[in-house]
Amino acid sequence: xxxxxxxxxxxxxxxxxxxxxxxxxxxxxxxxxxxxxxxxxxxxxxxxxxxxxxxxxxxxxxxxxxxxxxxxxxxxxxxxxxxxxxxxxxxxxxxxxxxxxxxxxxxxxxxxxxxxxxxxxxxxxxxxxxxxxxxxxxxxxxxxxxxxxxxxxxxxxxxxxxxxxxxxxxxxxxxxxxxxxxxxxxxxxxxxxxxxxxxxxxxxxxxxxxxxxxxxxxxxxxxxxxxxxxxxxxxxxxxxxxxxxxxxxxxxxxxxxxxxxxxxxxxxxxxxxxxxxxxxxxxxxxxxxxxxxxxxxxxxxxxxxxxxxxxxxxxxxxxxxxxxxxxxxxxxxxxxxxxxxxxxxxxxxxxxxxxxxxxxxxxxxxxxxxxxxxxxxxxxxxxxxxxxxxxxxxxxxxxxxxxxx
Amino acid sequence: xxxxxxxxxxxxxxxxxxxxxxxxxxxxxxxxxxxxxxxxxxxxxxxxxxxxxxxxxxxxxxxxxxxxxxxxxxxxxxxxxxxxxxxxxxxxxxxxxxxxxxxxxxxxxxxxxxxxxxxxxxxxxxxxxxxxxxxxxxxxxxxxxxxxxxxxxxxxxxxxxxxxxxxxxxxxxxxxxxxxxxxxxxxxxxxxxxxxxxxxxxxxxxxxxxxxxxxxxxxxxxxxxxxxxxxxxxxxxxxxxxxxxxxxxxxxxxxxxx
Ligand SMILES: Nc1ncnc2c1ncn2[C@@H]1O[C@H](COP(=O)(O)OP(=O)(O)O)[C@@H](O)[C@H]1O
Ligand SMILES: [Mg+2]
Numbered sequence: 001x002x003x004x005x006x007x008x009x010x011x012x013x014x015x016x017x018x019x020x021x022x023x024x025x026x027x028x029x030x031x032x033x034x035x036x037x038x039x040x041x042x043x044x045x046x047x048x049x050x051x052x053x054x055x056x057x058x059x060x061x062x063x064x065x066x067x068x069x070x071x072x073x074x075x076x077x078x079x080x081x082x083x084x085x086x087x088x089x090x091x092x093x094x095x096x097x098x099x100x101x102x103x104x105x106x107x108x109x110x111x112x113x114x115x116x117x118x119x120x121x122x123x124x125x126x127x128x129x130x131x132x133x134x135x136x137x138x139x140x141x142x143x144x145x146x147x148x149x150x151x152x153x154x155x156x157x158x159x160x161x162x163x164x165x166x167x168x169x170x171x172x173x174x175x176x177x178x179x180x181x182x183x184x185x186x187x188x189x190x191x192x193x194x195x196x197x198x199x200x201x202x203x204x205x206x207x208x209x210x211x212x213x214x215x216x217x218x219x220x221x222x223x224x225x226x227x228x229x230x231x232x233x234x235x236x237x238x239x240x241x242x243x244x245x246x247x248x249x250x251x252x253x254x255x256x257x258x259x260x261x262x263x264x265x266x267x268x269x270x271x272x273x274x275x276x277x278x279x280x281x282x283x284x285x286x287x288x289x290x291x292x293x294x295x296x297x298x299x300x301x302x303x304x305x306x307x308x309x310x311x312x313x314x315x316x317x318x319x320x321x322x323x324x325x326x327x328x329x330x331x332x333x334x335x336x337x338x339x340x341x342x343x344x345x346x347x348x349x350x351x352x353x354x355x356x357x358x359x360x361x362x363x364x365x366x367x368x369x370x371x372x373x374x375x376x377x378x379x380x381x382x383x384x385x386x387x388x389x390x391x392x393x394x395x396x397x398x399x400x401x402x403x404x405x
Numbered sequence: 406x407x408x409x410x411x412x413x414x415x416x417x418x419x420x421x422x423x424x425x426x427x428x429x430x431x432x433x434x435x436x437x438x439x440x441x442x443x444x445x446x447x448x449x450x451x452x453x454x455x456x457x458x459x460x461x462x463x464x465x466x467x468x469x470x471x472x473x474x475x476x477x478x479x480x481x482x483x484x485x486x487x488x489x490x491x492x493x494x495x496x497x498x499x500x501x502x503x504x505x506x507x508x509x510x511x512x513x514x515x516x517x518x519x520x521x522x523x524x525x526x527x528x529x530x531x532x533x534x535x536x537x538x539x540x541x542x543x544x545x546x547x548x549x550x551x552x553x554x555x556x557x558x559x560x561x562x563x564x565x566x567x568x569x570x571x572x573x574x575x576x577x578x579x580x581x582x583x584x585x586x587x588x589x590x591x592x593x594x595x596x597x598x599x600x601x602x603x604x605x606x607x608x609x610x611x612x613x614x615x616x617x618x619x620x621x622x623x624x625x626x627x628x629x630x631x632x633x634x635x636x637x638x639x640x641x642x643x644x645x646x647x648x649x650x651x652x653x654x655x656x657x658x659x660x661x662x663x
Contacts, residue, residue: 002518005518312504315503318502319496320487320488320520325519399464402463
């Protein structure tokens with residue numbers, strides 16, 4: 001039998017029972033729709049987290065003063081357990097698994113230009129800082145090691161500061177004051193937006209840590225030290241290495257608890273990603289249960305249909321239909337029905353995901369593969385659940401089928 | 406005209422219903438030559454339908470041999486039987502057996518769609534022509550529920566002859582029709598027979614059997630009588646006479662009224 005006549009035939013009998021077909025399809029529509037929405041939401045969450053990881057920097061390791069061990073309270077920082085430039089230098093010179101190390105001196109002060117003021121965070125850092133954070137300058141450049149050694153008063157501005165104090169001009173070359181100290185702007189940072197916790201990453205000014213220590217904070221202690229491991233595989237070993245160097249530097253080789261903390265933020269974020277991907281999988285799995293239920297609905301209707309149309313099957317056989325013709329006909333009907341449901345479900349799923357994303361403010365994204373999987377899966381449901389009824393129809397005896405009342 | 410279309414011998418059909426056995430056919434021998442118009446008569450339950458179903462390759466005999474148009478049928482597979490039904494046979498049932506909610510032309514087209522030899526190209530056109538042959542050229546798109554009994558049976562006959570079968574089998578084709586429509590349907594069978602198709606009609610009405618050229622009588626699963634009809638009636642003539650009588654009657658009524 002020709003494909004065209006098979007399809008018209010299947011389409012015909014599906015259309016003859018519009019209401020029933022629609023209700024049967026509904027199971028598949030809901031199943032596929034639910035899977036798409038779940039994957040879209042889960043996938044969107046994952047993309048968001050991945051973007052945040054990227055913002056954190058490459059293989060970022062953070063060393064902060066004070067212990068977070070037993071009790072969780074970090075009293076150390078306030079007393080004598082502090083991070084110094086010496087610590088940063090020792091890590092940089094001794095560590096073998098790190099590609100970059102930068103001390104970070106944090107202070108807040110007023111940025112003053114001829115046009116206005118802006119209170120912001122000043123970070124005193126080394127030339128490695130941009131590498132570690134995976135940041136770029138859009139205009140001008142970062143300061144050099146020479147600037148650091150010479151404690152020059154040069155600054156690199158974050159995008160938020162440029163937007164507020166230099167709305168229409170390129171600030172590179174202008175003079176600004178940080179507190180009372182005059183600085184020359186030598187670069188502008190790429191805009192990075194907010195972190196997941198809503199902190200504006202562009203509201204910052206970078207200056208050489210030497211200058212910051214000397215002119216701005218007056219502190220000899222560091223807020224933190226940032227480092228980059230050479231590769232993601234080195235992360236654990238690199239942290240151990242840093243810990244060893246720090247213990248030596250802080251005279252803890254004889255014993256005693258760490259008075260500093262070495263953390264790996266990427267690992268935390270990556271754990272979050274894998275949690276979301278497990279959640280996505282779980283949600284999709286729950287949603288696919290409704291797809292299976294939809295399939296059972298199709299099987300139920302096809303069984304009813306075979307019984308109802310026993311006479312029709314008898315007539316077809318009497319005029320020369322083989323068992324395989326009848327099998328194909330019923331199989332095509334169930335596949336067309338479930339495929340149609342799959343396509344409608346796909347549309348509803350995409351619509352639902354878009355609405356959900358809009359209303360809840362979630363980012364949603366559906367990978368193209370989900371579309372193929374959903375359509376393929378609904379066709380497979382049609383074949384799987386349509387096969388038994390179709391087989392039953394094909395095995396009917398022509399005479400008994402014709403006599404069926 | 407002596408080529409045998411059907412040759413059966415020793416055909417038995419036994420239905421097993423639990424412990425008991427029903428002997429529907431107890432050994433039937435029959436030869437039908439090409440171009441015959443044969444009537445099978447017998448009382449209800451005598452085995453006529455069982456015989457027809459076996460001849461129509463819809464049912465398989467318990468014992469005996471069957472050669473249809475030179476092809477050995479007994480022992481064939483289900484698929485081969487289906488193909489044989491499609492290529493060589495046309496079947497007309499008492500209950501019409503049309504697909505419901507399906508237009509006349511689609512019903513007639515059906516056997517052409519199941520053909521495996523790629524004989525037919527323009528199936529829809531052929532179906533329309535077959536309907537024209539039975540006088541329903543103006544009813545192509547009507548569904549069975551929109552047609553009278555006689556018209557439905559004509560659609561069924563069109564479906565049976567659309568594949569140009571060797572043999573047309575009709576099991577009580579007039580059983581559900583009034584007497585006038587019955588004669589019209591018989592006129593159609595006679596016309597098709599004159600065009601060369603071998604026709605076998607089951608009936609228990611002697612009135613219908615008198616249009617055949619040969620009548621066999623089945624009783625209790627056996628053929629008891631087999632005789633030629635000396636001068637078969639022409640159904641077309643009978644229809645014409647009925648028309649004339651009706652016209653006269655109508656004229657009489659008008660005269661009385663006047
Ligand atoms: N499927 C069946 N199962 C059991 N007995 C049957 C079946 N079909 C027919 N019979 C029996 O076979 C006999 C012949 O039936 P059938 O050929 O239909 O008679 P007819 O058509 O002459 O009225 C009857 O006694 C009937 O009860
Ligand atoms: Mg009968």
